[in-house]
Amino acid sequence: MTPRHALAPIAAIGFAVLATACSRGPAPAPTGAAHPAPSTSSALPHSGAPKVEHPLPASALSGDPCRTALTETQVGRIITTTPPGKPRIEARLGPTCDWHNIDSGAAVRVGYVTEDHQGLSAVYQNSQPKAKVWRPLPPIQGLPAVAFSDFEGIGLNSTCQVSFGTSDDLSVDVTITLGESKAGKVDPCGVAAQAAGIVAANLWQRAGS
Incomplete structure (x- = not known):
């Protein structure tokens, strides 16, 4: 049975870091095209990606x-x-x-990667070789995850993507761009x-687990 995963309390600094009193134009769209093309490999996971031991049902990403x-x-x-979200479809991703x-x-950007059916394997295959920051993370709500960025060092970096696998063939991308003051x-x-x-x-709750 898939375990229920409770959300731990969030440290105050976690989201205060995104606030700023300065103004500027709209932030550039976060990068992180982690899945530019489907892999030719058939067995999942591959390319060093971890297996999702307790997957979410695919319906959670519908x-x-x-x-x-x-x-x-x-x-x-x-x-x-609390601006309205702007939906779009990312080609070959979801x-x-x-x-x-x-x-x-x-x-903040959230993407449900439902179209390439490679899950975290595509992230490991396509993004790890070029990432300046590559940081496998402890499981997020029981799901394997990795953080990565195109920029090396905190002094140059305002954007980071975290991808976590919801199953061996599906994943979610969460990208943060910091505010100007942070x-x-x-x-x-x-x-x-x-x-x-x-x-x-939220996805675990949606799945009823």
């Missing part, structure tokens, strides 16, 4: 992440405002939602991991 990944209150905790604070530049001062991968924890807890 529908629009703007409605199911984060509540309005949770978005407000992450980027200090549905994605973007929220961003137009005043601070802080942003960029270069706070580790965005730590913030992304906390945001991913919220998304994963």
